[in-house]
Amino acid sequence: MDAHAGKHFPRPTPVSRPYWEGCREGRLLLQLCTGCNRHQFYPRILCSHCGASTLAWAQASGHGTVQSYTVVRRPVSPGYAADTPYVIALIALAEGPVMMSNVVGCAPEDVSVGMPVEVLFETWSGEITVPKFRPVTAGA
Numbered sequence: 032m033d034a035h036a037g038k039h040f041p042r043p044t045p046v047s048r049p050y051w052e053g054c055r056e057g058r059l060l061l062q063l064c065t066g067c068n069r070h071q072f073y074p075r076i077l078c079s080h081c082g083a084s085t086l087a088w089a090q091a092s093g094h095g096t097v098q099s100y101t102v103v104r105r106p107v108s109p110g111y112a113a114d115t116p117y118v119i120a121l122i123a124l125a126e127g128p129v130m131m132s133n134v135v136g137c138a139p140e141d142v143s144v145g146m147p148v149e150v151l152f153e154t155w156s157g158e159i160t161v162p163k164f165r166p167v168t169a170g171a
């Protein structure tokens with residue numbers, strides 16, 4: 032069975048479509064306001080800092096730190112059962128915005144607040160590729 036069947040698939044909108052296209056290409060894109068030079072996530076029509084509509088897309092470094100997290104042991108629906116236990120985390124990106132994602136590539140017990148992480152991409156379908164984060168290992 033498809034490993035992602037039964038999951039909640041994101042639905043790209045006209046505003047978020049470039050973000051999802053970036054993920055498909057293995058690039059984490061954030062909106063960058065050319066008015067105040069700050070990044071934002073999630074994608075919006077206006078800058079959440081200054082209200083300008085002059086938003087461009089910029090590739091993020093893909094690096095961040097775990098700001099907060101929780102371990103999910105009981106699946107919210109059958110589609111997530113095979114993934115439990117898994118980590119849902121707020122990732123503070125190096126560029127400033129905070130995004131919710133999963134920390135993978137290590138045991139849930141090894142996740143900690145402040146842990147450096149980097150993005151990787153998980154393909155769910157022809158259209159949807161989802162950014163996740165893994166620990167930055169020493170020397171990498």
Ligand SMILES: [Zn+2]
Pocket residue numbers: 064065066067068069078079080081082083
């Ligand atoms: Zn702005």
